[in-house]
Amino acid sequence: xxxxxxxxxxxxxxxxxxxxxxxxxxxxxxxxxxxxxxxxxxxxxxxxxxxxxxxxxxxxxxxxxxxxxxxxxxxxxxxxxxxxxxxxxxxxxxxxxxxxxxxxxxxxxxxxxxxxxxxxxxxxxxxxxxxxxxxxxxxxxxxxxxxxxxxxxxxxxxxxxxxxxxxxxxxxxxxxxxxxxxxxxxxxxxxxxxxxxxxxxxxxxxxxxxxxxxxxxxxxxxxxxxxxxxxxxxxxxxxxxxxxxxxxxxxxxxxxxxxxxxxxxxxxxxxxxxxx
Amino acid sequence: xxxxxxxxxxxxxxxxxxxxxxxxxxxxxxxxxxxxxxxxxxxxxxxxxxxxxxxxxxxxxxxxxxxxxxxxxxxxxxxxxxxxxxxxxxxxxxxxxxxxxxxxxxxxxxxxxxxxxxxxxxxxxxxxxxxxxxxxxxxxxxxxxxxxxxxxxxxxxxxxxxxxxxxxxxxxxxxxxxxxxxxxxxxxxxxxxxxxxxxxxxxxxxxxxxxxxxxxxxxxxxxxxxxxxxxxxx
Numbered sequence: 001x002x003x004x005x006x007x008x009x010x011x012x013x014x015x016x017x018x019x020x021x022x023x024x025x026x027x028x029x030x031x032x033x034x035x036x037x038x039x040x041x042x043x044x045x046x047x048x049x050x051x052x053x054x055x056x057x058x059x060x061x062x063x064x065x066x067x068x069x070x071x072x073x074x075x076x077x078x079x080x081x082x083x084x085x086x087x088x089x090x091x092x093x094x095x096x097x098x099x100x101x102x103x104x105x106x107x108x109x110x111x112x113x114x115x116x117x118x119x120x121x122x123x124x125x126x127x128x129x130x131x132x133x134x135x136x137x138x139x140x141x142x143x144x145x146x147x148x149x150x151x152x153x154x155x156x157x158x159x160x161x162x163x164x165x166x167x168x169x170x171x172x173x174x175x176x177x178x179x180x181x182x183x184x185x186x187x188x189x190x191x192x193x194x195x196x197x198x199x200x201x202x203x204x205x206x207x208x209x210x211x212x213x214x215x216x217x218x219x220x221x222x223x224x225x226x227x228x229x230x231x232x233x234x235x236x237x238x239x240x241x242x243x244x245x246x247x248x249x250x251x252x253x254x255x256x257x258x259x260x261x262x263x264x265x266x267x268x269x270x271x272x273x274x275x276x
Numbered sequence: 277x278x279x280x281x282x283x284x285x286x287x288x289x290x291x292x293x294x295x296x297x298x299x300x301x302x303x304x305x306x307x308x309x310x311x312x313x314x315x316x317x318x319x320x321x322x323x324x325x326x327x328x329x330x331x332x333x334x335x336x337x338x339x340x341x342x343x344x345x346x347x348x349x350x351x352x353x354x355x356x357x358x359x360x361x362x363x364x365x366x367x368x369x370x371x372x373x374x375x376x377x378x379x380x381x382x383x384x385x386x387x388x389x390x391x392x393x394x395x396x397x398x399x400x401x402x403x404x405x406x407x408x409x410x411x412x413x414x415x416x417x418x419x420x421x422x423x424x425x426x427x428x429x430x431x432x433x434x435x436x437x438x439x440x441x442x443x444x445x446x447x448x449x450x451x452x453x454x455x456x457x458x459x460x461x462x463x464x465x466x467x468x469x470x471x472x473x474x475x476x477x478x479x480x481x482x483x484x485x486x487x488x489x490x491x492x493x494x495x496x497x498x499x500x501x502x503x504x505x506x507x508x509x510x
Contacts, residue, residue, distance in 0.1 A: 032367045150389055154377035158363050161429075164328045166351030166381040204367070212413040213370035 003237045012123045012190075012233050015134045016248070019183070019190045019199065020229030022138035024207065024221035025145050026180055027200035028214065032156040037090050038075060038177060039197035042184045044097035045071035047193045050118045051104035060118060061133060064188060068181035071097070076177040080170060121192035121245030123233070130189055137186035141179045152176065153214060190229070191245040202252035203228060209256075209263035224259065228252035278306025281437050281468040282327055287336035289322060295334070296322060298492035304470065306436070309463040311479050312472045313502060314489035320472045321359055323489070324439045327470075328356045341436055352381045355435030357426050359442045359472070361419070368413040371425045375400050378429035400432035401425075403458050405451060419446035427455070431462070438462060440471040444478050456482045476502040 003009060030036055046068040053063015075093070105111045117125070126134075145152065155162045155172050163169045180200070187196035207221030232248030239247075280303055287300040296319040304310065312320045325331045326338055329345035343350045355378070363369065376389060376397045383393065401410050404424040414422055423446045430438060438459070444452050460482035463469045473479055480486075480499045487494050488502070 028367060032364045034364070034366060147386060150376065150380040150383065151385065153373065154380040156364060157369060157374060157377050160330065160362060161356060161358055162377070162381075164325075164330050164351060164356045164358075165354070165378065165433075166348040168348065208367045212368050212411065212416075214367055214373050215370075217367045 015131045016229035018135045018138040019187045020225040022141045023199040024203040024225040027204040028218045029156045031204045036201050039200040041093050042072045043193040044094045047101040048097040051101040065185050072177040072181035119192050119194050134186045137182045198249045206256040206259035209259040224255045282340045285337050287333045304468045306466045309469040309483045311483045311486045318489040353436045355430035355438045357430035357440045372410045375428045378432040382433040400428040404428045438469045
């Protein structure tokens with residue numbers, strides 16, 4: 001029987017599919033607001049959370065969830081007050097969080113191959129319980145976006161006017177980064193904390209090449225995310241030795257390339273109306 | 277006669293040590309169409325931002341629609357079109373989506389957009405003459421068309437107070453009278469309209485008064501004086 005139909009493969013499809021659908025949904029708002037690097041920052045914070053959680057005797061999920069959500073909200077608090085301007089501040093957070101994770105893990109003797117699983121994913125070793133927690137986190141994120149879609153779009157388009165028109169912009173921003181943190185943790189076992197930001201961005205970039213609206217971009221991005229995760233998993237299963245986190249992200253890059261070519265071809269065949 | 281919509285008393289505001297608005301007193305009534313003029317940097321846009329609660333006065337009081345402009349419930353009754361296109365441009369956005377964003381606050385949390393809401397969106401888009409471009413990506417349209425979409429976003433929730441910062445920027449001269457008529461229609465239905473404008477010909481046939489900001493203070497002038505003022509402005 002081919003590896004692609006084995007039990008562990010089916011589990012990986014479900015978990016990977018859930019993350020592949022949910023990450024572009026949040027990614028659209030992050031990309032539109034030029035907050036793409038937030039996913040990276042939260043990923044690094046979550047690694048520190050994994051280490052601190054293990055040191056405290058907690059499951060990695062809970063440690064990463066606590067630090068990622070708290071860190072994401074703190075990042076947004078700093079950003080909203082203009083204290084997190086530019087990429088330098090985010091870079092400092094990346095390296096500090098990664099270093100804290102390394103220090104704590106190695107001090108506890110936990111710097112072993114399983115630690116690499118948090119950084120680069122370990123989807124072929126997940127259990128039904130892992131799948132359930134990943135699916136629940138993804139479902140929570142998609143449901144929250146569906147509930148606050150019109151408000152999140154209004155803020156993503158123009159934060160100042162959204163503020164002037166009476167929307168609770170600060171609360172919506174906290175919601176967005178909080179949901180991002182949940183997704184980063186959900187994707188920890190799928191592609192790893194260092195690569196999850198790629199799934200927040202690449203499918204969205206692909207979707208934007210094919211659509212004329214925000215909603216259209218999101219739908220195309222979800223399709224691209226699903227193709228990237230499932231395609232990447234199948235490639236890793238068939239080949240047998242390549243890390244699935246890597247094949248998923250490389251497939252996402254390939255989907256982006258195809259979307260770019262298809263988008264340009266469509267634009268040539270149906271040129272936009274000239275401005276009047 | 278309609279009631280008072282907004283009242284500013286002894287308002288003082290500056291971005292630094294030097295105030296740009298000094299002792300500003302202004303009363304706006306329902307159904308009134310006011311044009312706000314003045315040199316670049318004189319404080320016209322600042323005055324609108326104070327009225328919509330984006331800025332707070334250093335001194336004086338501002339009452340809008342019977343409350344503070346920093347109150348979310350008050351802000352939802354104001355239509356505000358800022359100067360220039362401030363939209364995030366990373367992803368494509370359709371004209372209809374931009375305009376629908378203006379309806380989100382009035383619609384309220386947890387409520388989805390229904391058929392009646394999309395009809396209102398279509399109506400606002402038609403009002404600015406973009407009906408045939410509703411599904412198009414905003415960033416592929418001309419600057420004037422983008423500006424009209426921003427105006428539709430301010431109109432869509434049928435606000436009681438319309439604050440428009442240079443609403444005709446980039447818009448073709450031949451299309452401006454129709455927009456001016458649309459704003460006049462809104463005023464005639466009881467809405468208070470305030471439009472910042474550099475062009476005395478944009479609204480002179482439809483507005484009720486022209487106020488000019490000079491040395492941080494408001495002064496009412498005639499249309500003829502508006503022309504003179506522009507010629508003398510730096």
